[in-house]
Amino acid sequence: MCGIIGYSGPKPIVPILLEGLKRLEYRGYDSAGLAVGGNGGMHLFRAVGKVAELEKKIAGLAIEGTFGIAHTRWATHGKPSEANAHPHTDCGGKLNLVHNGIIENYLELKSELLEKNHRFVSETDTEVVSHLIEDNFQGDLETAVLKTLTRLEGTFGIAVIHQDNPGKIVVAKRGSPIIIGVGDGEMFVASDANALLNHTNRMIYLNDDEMAVLDARGYTIKNFHNQLLQKQIDVLETPDYAVDKKGFPHFMLKEIFEQPESVRNACRGRLIDAEGMVKLGGLEPVMDRLRQIQRLIIVSCGTSYYAGMLGRMIFEELTHLHVSVELASEFRYQRLRLDPTMAVLAISQSGETADTLAAIKEAKRKGALILGIVNVVGSSITQVTDAGVYNHAGPEFGVASTKIYTSQLVVLTLMAMLVGRYHNVSLVEGMQVVHALKRLPEQMEEILQKSAEIEKLAKKYWQYDDFLYIGRLYNYPTALEGALKLKEISYVHAEAYAGGEMKHGPISLIDEKFPTVAIIPEDCTFEKMMGNIMEIKARSGKILAVTQAGGERVGDMVDDLVVVPRTIPILQPILNVIPLQLFAYYIARERKCDIDKPRNLAKSVTVE
Numbered sequence: 001m002c003g004i005i006g007y008s009g010p011k012p013i014v015p016i017l018l019e020g021l022k023r024l025e026y027r028g029y030d031s032a033g034l035a036v037g038g039n040g041g042m043h044l045f046r047a048v049g050k051v052a053e054l055e056k057k058i059a060g061l062a063i064e065g066t067f068g069i070a071h072t073r074w075a076t077h078g079k080p081s082e083a084n085a086h087p088h089t090d091c092g093g094k095l096n097l098v099h100n101g102i103i104e105n106y107l108e109l110k111s112e113l114l115e116k117n118h119r120f121v122s123e124t125d126t127e128v129v130s131h132l133i134e135d136n137f138q139g140d141l142e143t144a145v146l147k148t149l150t151r152l153e154g155t156f157g158i159a160v161i162h163q164d165n166p167g168k169i170v171v172a173k174r175g176s177p178i179i180i181g182v183g184d185g186e187m188f189v190a191s192d193a194n195a196l197l198n199h200t201n202r203m204i205y206l207n208d209d210e211m212a213v214l215d216a217r218g219y220t221i222k223n224f225h226n227q228l229l230q231k232q233i234d235v236l237e238t239p240d241y242a243v244d245k246k247g248f249p250h251f252m253l254k255e256i257f258e259q260p261e262s263v264r265n266a267c268r269g270r271l272i273d274a275e276g277m278v279k280l281g282g283l284e285p286v287m288d289r290l291r292q293i294q295r296l297i298i299v300s301c302g303t304s305y306y307a308g309m310l311g312r313m314i315f316e317e318l319t320h321l322h323v324s325v326e327l328a329s330e331f332r333y334q335r336l337r338l339d340p341t342m343a344v345l346a347i348s349q350s351g352e353t354a355d356t357l358a359a360i361k362e363a364k365r366k367g368a369l370i371l372g373i374v375n376v377v378g379s380s381i382t383q384v385t386d387a388g389v390y391n392h393a394g395p396e397f398g399v400a401s402t403k404i405y406t407s408q409l410v411v412l413t414l415m416a417m418l419v420g421r422y423h424n425v426s427l428v429e430g431m432q433v434v435h436a437l438k439r440l441p442e443q444m445e446e447i448l449q450k451s452a453e454i455e456k457l458a459k460k461y462w463q464y465d466d467f468l469y470i471g472r473l474y475n476y477p478t479a480l481e482g483a484l485k486l487k488e489i490s491y492v493h494a495e496a497y498a499g500g501e502m503k504h505g506p507i508s509l510i511d512e513k514f515p516t517v518a519i520i521p522e523d524c525t526f527e528k529m530m531g532n533i534m535e536i537k538a539r540s541g542k543i544l545a546v547t548q549a550g551g552e553r554v555g556d557m558v559d560d561l562v563v564v565p566r567t568i569p570i571l572q573p574i575l576n577v578i579p580l581q582l583f584a585y586y587i588a589r590e591r592k593c594d595i596d597k598p599r600n601l602a603k604s605v606t607v608e
Contacts, residue, residue: 002029002074002086002100004178005195006159006169008067009186009216014058017070020195021051026251026397026596029072031085034058035096035161038065042163044096046085066216067167069159069189071098078123088127090134091119094163095141097133099126100191101155101176109151125154133160141165142213145172149211149224155354159189172211172224177352177380180204180212180219182233187214193236193378194395201236205378234378250595252398252489256581257448260441262393262403263574266410267437276430277421278414286387289369291422293343297368298325299359300347303401303484304408308347309477311412314570318413318420318433329355331362338366345371345415349396349404351379360384373411375404389415398596400488402581405481406444406574413437413570436568440575443565447578450562454579457544457560458586461515462490468506468516468541469496469580470532472525478573479519482580489598490588499525499532507535515542517583518558519576522548523569533557546579548572 003024007016017034032054033046043063047053051072071086078084087096103109106125109132114120118131132151137144141162155175161168171178171189181188181196181203188196189212193203204221206212210229212221221229248254270278283290296315298308308325315323326334328346338344344363348356351374360370361384372381372388375396382388391407413433421430467486471479476498483496497506499518510516516536520529534557536543543558548566555561562579566572588595 002191003072003195004069004098004100004157004159004189004191005071006067006069006161006171006189006214007186008167008169008214009183010066011186013065013068014063016199017068018051018055019198020190021054021070021072023195023198024072024190024192025051026395026399029074030080031073031075031082032071033073033085033087034068034070035087035089036063036065036068037096037161037163037166038067040064042093042096044087044089044093046082046087048080048082048085067161067169069096069098069161069169076102076125083122084124086126088122088124088130090130092134095130095134095137095160097126097130097158097160099129100157101174103128103152103156104154105152129156129158130160137162139164141168141170145170146211146222146224146226157191167215169214170211171206171214173206174208175354175357175380178206178212179378180206180214182219186216187219189214193376197236203234203236203378204231205234205383207383236377249589250398250585252400252402252585252595255396255398255403256578256585258394259403259406259578260444260448262391262407263410263444264441265392265394266407267414268392270414271434271437273431273434276425276427276432276434278417278434280389280414280418282389283371283387283415283418286369286371289340290343290419293321293341293369295342296321296323296345297342297363298323298345298347299328299331299356299363300325301328301353301355303405303481304347304349304353304356306477306481306484307405307408307412309480310409310474310573311347311416313474314409314413315416315419317570318416318425320423321419326359328353328359331359336362336366338363338368340367340369343369343371345373346381346385347373347408348379348381349375349401351376351381353381357381357384373408373415375407399598399601400485400584400595402485406577409574410437410440432568433570436571439567440571443567443575444578447564447575450579451582454562454582455586457562458583458590460560461544462587462590464513464515465492466509466514467492467494468509468514469494469519470499470502470516470529471496471519472499472529473523474569474573475519475521475525475576478577478580479517481577482517482519482584485581485584486587488601489584489595490591490593491599492587492591499529502532502535507539510536510539510541512540512542515544517580518543518545520545520547520554521569521572521576522566523572530554530557544583546576
């Protein structure tokens with residue numbers, strides 16, 4: 001969840017570190033800091049709050065150096081404070097370290113170090129690592145770090161500098177991303193490639209249990225057994241996405257409006273109209289095995305889990321597979337009975353979600369085919385999977401996912417089509433799905449043109465403190481996602497239920513102060529949903545409906561109505577969710593919330 005940036009080279013270092021931190025702000029954090037080394041010794045600065053607070057603290061100071069590291073922290077061990085912020089140092093102030101992840105045996109290590117008279121000033125697990133390196137240091141930082149790594153349990157991405165090893169940055173990875181940026185006469189390191197793209201597009205992705213030593217002249221990479229490794233340099237063709245709202249007041253709104261293009265990108269070059277077929281190059285290496293799969297298990301968390309819930313229904317509609325969807329955080333603790341006839345599909349925006357990563361590692365041990373849908377090239381999940389598909393949606397800076405969610409649903413449909421056309425999906429059915437996918441972007445644009453209408457509805461409903469969201473079949477996950485968006489960014493209590501569950505408890509909550517957002521598609525669930533609406537109206541509940549039916553069939557029964565274009569049932573949720581995203585956004589704006597960086601949340605959840 002935190003962000004790391006480091007630099008060794010001849011350029012002014014503080015602007016590079018601060019710019020990198022700003023490019024990582026979207027990940028979520030509560031404090032920031034940097035450490036710079038050079039002829040004048042070590043300079044360490046930390047501040048609680050945004051990077052802007054760190055900038056204020058160092059404004060006007062002449063901080064010169066040739067190497068340094070910086071960090072944005074999201075609190076796990078210890079509340080947000082300057083003492084708990086990174087970088088952490090040693091007793092002598094010569095060493096500085098930044099860390100993403102969790103050190104699970106830190107209490108044991110801390111007790112050992114306290115007996116050796118090490119002085120701790122923070123509540124964090126990270127500070128233990130800096131003191132352990134100090135304890136192992138005998139002049140060479142690389143050797144001290146390597147010795148320390150053998151003692152650590154848990155997950156970590158670390159970057160360390162030391163005054164007595166000028167110009168050198170030592171980095172290491174286990175379960176938390178570390179990316180090396182290769183420049184000309186300079187070297188970079190970060191936890192996210194987006195922090196580096198303004199400087200270089202030549203990247204090296206460390207795998208678990210690998211470390212690297214960087215300085216301005218180059219790098220060496222080893223495993224934790226001190227064996228030298230040769231790693232490929234990947235040249236990213238991804239454009240440098242500036243951290244720019246492009247005239248929108250928030251990244252979230254910008255990304256909601258980017259959805260027509262992100263859907264086009266998800267489909268680009270992948271649809272074969274005449275054959276009602278799709279082409280997914282990322283799955284070609286495993287197609288022989290994929291055609292033999294009998295069961296698919298989807299694992300994911302949060303918004304991606306709701307995408308997986310709908311993905312299960314799409315796969316079951318288009319393929320012969322038996323499909324289940326599991327919360328990744330619970331999956332690996334179950335008694336797993338996996339074999340080579342099964343595939344496990346991980347869905348993650350960042351490709352770094354700790355629970356999802358742990359789940360597929362466990363599944364891989366048990367022989368399942370491992371697939372992935374991620375948006376970030378070279379991320380940790382892509383290094384574990386046997387094959388996968390990228391979203392190609394561009395970075396999503398808003399913590400609350402919008403364009404990645406709809407992109408995930410499109411990619412899930414493409415994958416299901418790819419499998420289904422080898423089995424039970426006919427040419428005609430395939431062509432219908434392909435045609436519907438191609439029409440989605442213009443239909444999304446039609447909905448986005450109604451944003452002012454949805455903004456007016458938000459002004460009407462923003463003062464309510466409780467909401468119920470209901471949907472059925474394909475739109476039950478849509479209801480869950482709509483409620484999640486409202487909770488995430490406006491801090492309004494919202495619950496979501498399958499419409500048929502209303503009478504089994506939730507209806508007791510309904511009164512004039514508890515409005516319902518109902519998703520009412522014109523499909524086989526229409527009449528049942530109308531019955532649920534009547535139950536709510538009978539108890540004085542206010543109803544905001546999202547539907548394709550129009551006022552002539554629904555209008556008299558609801559208080560407010562948003563009409564969206566019609567598509568095939570399995571794709572209808574992609575259109576239905578857009579008004580719910582906008583509704584959550586505008587309510588949060590009315591409530592004056594920090595929409596892009598909601599409290600307590602982070603974009604990339606890299607701890608379990």
